[in-house]
Amino acid sequence: MEFKITKTWNGLEIDHAPVVISLQCEEGKGLRVNVQAPFFNSPPAPNSPAGQPCDRLWDYEVVEVFFANDKDEYLEVEFCPHGQHLVLFLEGIRNCIKDKLALDLITTKNSNATWDGTAYIPYSYFPHLVTKCNAFAIHGEGGNRTYEALYPSNGLAEPDFHRLEFFKEINFQSLVPPTEASSIGKAWTQ
Template sequence: MCDSAGMPDDQNKSILQYTISTTWDGERPVDNAEIQLTFQRPSSSEGNGMVIEIDAPFYNDPIVPQNHAIGSTDKLWNYEVVEAFFLSESEGKYVEIELAPKGHYLLLQLDTQQNVLNYSLPLENYKATSTMTNGVGRWHGRAVIPLEYFPKNVNKFNAYAIHKSDPDRVYMSLFPAPKGHHSGPNFHRLNYFQDIDVNSVLG
């Protein structure tokens, strides 16, 4: 599921690239969705942190209500969204980053007991574009996550994608839970997170 890792680009940066292609329990999704994720260092003008880029199918389902202004959005996980979680085992903390196709986002900091330490952190640098042609859509998002939002010594992560409405709701995971071990999705099962060399992509 990891396409490539630590590939230097022409600016001598490291790039980590991943493909989310399975459901939360390791099955192939019925719609064959694949979500591309890229983590890399920001440019010097963008400050310190990490750039997250998303290239994904766009379903426009479920739609974030129009009365939800673009920006930080409460309970964004109820809509179409891609998420990345970065965990520091030594600190006992992790950051949850949720990005949606029309510019909505939600950032939280939690401890490993799933207590929310900070909710709805601001994100100044996030842009998303989406297109729909003859019923086929794609979206691209690019966010610069500030360095201070990450706990110290991040060493594990996982990534997820959610789209469509019930009863056809699809929950996808980069590092899924084993089939038959759980009755439903829960993205906070930290034991399924896997190693990441986050220092290579944190500016």
């Protein structure tokens, strides 16, 4: 499954190559998420070690992927080109119940001003019965801060990535190998 972020949060066309996100099931490893994105290096890297969770990662250059069910339970996974990540479990809008979970993330900055990231999200991190998703990319500083969305939130006065009514349907079951189905949601109850 592949997605391209081609719009700003409010539906305008972006003025650079899109962020490309691909999803692939990896039995025994989790859901493989590949990110290919322009590298803006703005803002600079967070003061946090690569490979570790970073609080408030959304304040930096980041790509975010959300997976939600119809009960407003959702997983938010953030990837930074500098190697940091942030994983959040939310029950209800912005109601974080777990954060800073471990994630196997590898990032590479390329010579052509792009970066690639690959992460394996354990199936236990996903809420039961995922039905919809959205993805976002953020970069820039101050008045040049740019917010981009796979599925824009037209009509809002400012960016809000937690508006689940703008998420779109995903056939999540096609990404779950039968051997992993029983692990869905386990991390939510531990």
